[in-house]
Amino acid sequence: MANIKWTDEHKNRVTELGKQGLSSSKIAQKLFDEFGVNLSRRTVSRYLSTGHTSSRYDKLKNNTSKVKDVKRGTEIVINKDGSTTSSTTMQMTEDQAKDPEFVLRAHGFNPDDWDIVSARNNFWQQNSVENGLIDLYQSKITVKPKVDNELTPQDIAKLFKKDIIPYKVKQTSHNAHNLVVPLPDMHFGLH
Structure with missing residues (x-):
């Protein structure tokens, strides 16, 4: 033909x-x-x-071997150590770039299931023939899945609190000549 x-x-x-x-x-x-x-x-x-x-x-x-979402400009790489690296272009403010939850969601990760290992957000400006000076944004993060058996600061505080038994001192003397020994900030753990 x-x-x-x-x-x-x-x-x-x-x-x-x-x-x-x-x-x-x-x-x-x-x-x-x-x-x-x-x-x-x-x-x-x-x-x-x-x-x-x-x-x-x-x-x-x-012939293409990278995983890309061409519409969004997203590239995802799964690393040998179990972490995942995601690179994408998105529009965000400076405050949003500092918010780990926003960054995770913007890359398509659930903050309840993933922790950020590293994050880099770039902002720059470029001249456009049609629109003049435009803002461009790029975000690259490396994340790892959250592990259930990992101790958080809240878990550690609960471990210390569970064995603490409050001790109440009974006053034995009602005399005007009592000795008071103040013991402020003794650092005896959580009390």
Whole structure:
């Protein structure tokens, strides 16, 4: 089969017939009847699924190995040590960049399940022909899953508090000549 130059008219017609629910074979036959263009069912199917007319697109698509969300500009790398590194572009304020919960959520991580190991947020400005000076933002974080058996400061405080029994001193003398010995801030743990 000869290499056929797709025109906008061909592409629009294929899209229109595809929306009507016709199969790739029937669309190819209709294009031959209407325009005298001899396209294979496979070529029509490829255009409907990818929006590309060349089989070279499939080869280029298969060579990529990074996990990217092209719409958001996100790249996620899973490291050998179990941590995950996420790089993305987003708009945020300086205060939001300092908020670990906001940064985790912006990268798509649940703050209840992940801890930030490191974070780097960059802000810069660039001239744009259409909009003049624009702000650009990039955020890169490395996170690790939270471990349930990890002790938090609250857990440690509970461990110390559980064995403390309050001691009440009974006053034995009501005399005016009592000796008072103040013992402030003795650092005897939590009391």
